[in-house]
Amino acid sequence: MQRIVLERAGGTPVTKRAHLGAVASGNLEVLCEPPAGDGATIVVSTSVDGYEPVWRATLERFLEQHFIAAAIEINDFGATPAMVSLRLEQALELAR
Template sequence: MEKLSFEFEASDPIKKPVHVGVVASGDLEVILKPAQGTKATLKIVTGSDGFKEIWKNVLTRFFDRYPLLADFEINDFGATPGVVNLRLTQAMEVLNHE
């Protein structure tokens, strides 16, 4: 198990908490909470060690498109980068449509 932390510059504050996904084999959950300041913080717990650079690349692409100001908690159980992107996109859908 590995614990990762990232920060990204962000300018779009969220107004409500969001939860998508589940922690299960090959999947992950994403929890977003409103935050203060100018940086999004991400705390990731993953069952797959040694993938920090891949996480950084996936998250950089996401924050380049969506500079969400939030505290992110991501609990991973071996999700692929495609699933990570899917869950982050689903969180965006929840923010935009509720």
Template sequence: MEKLQFQYKTDKPIERPVHIGVVGSGDLEIIMEPLEGGVTTVSLLTGSDGFGQVWDNVLGRFFTRYQITAHVTVHDFGATPGVVALRFAQVLEVLNYAE
């Protein structure tokens, strides 16, 4: 297991918590909690060691594009890139996020 921490400059605080997905084989869970300020924090626990740069690239693109400010917890259990994209798209849907 590897625990990763990331921070991204953002400017659109969420108003309510969000919980998407489950911790299970090939899946992941995303929990977002409201956070004040202009920085999103991400705590990620993954069973796949050595992918820190990949996660930073994926998360960096997402938070650059969507600017959501929150404390984010991700529990990854071997999710594929498609599942990661699906879960983050579900977060946007639950938040009613429109660009």
């Protein structure tokens, strides 16, 4: 199990909470809520070790595309990067 934290300052805060997905094979759970402070924080717990560069690339791309401030928690059970991106987009749509 590996923990990855990503932070970025600034951005427009999300207004609502959103929860979706499950900690199930090839899937992930996303919790997205308005940030306590300023900026975006993404905390990942993943069951698969050794993919930190892929995680960082996927999450940085998401934050590049959306200038948001939010506290996002990801609990992952072996989701592919495409699945991760899809879930993040879904969460943002619900939380914005």
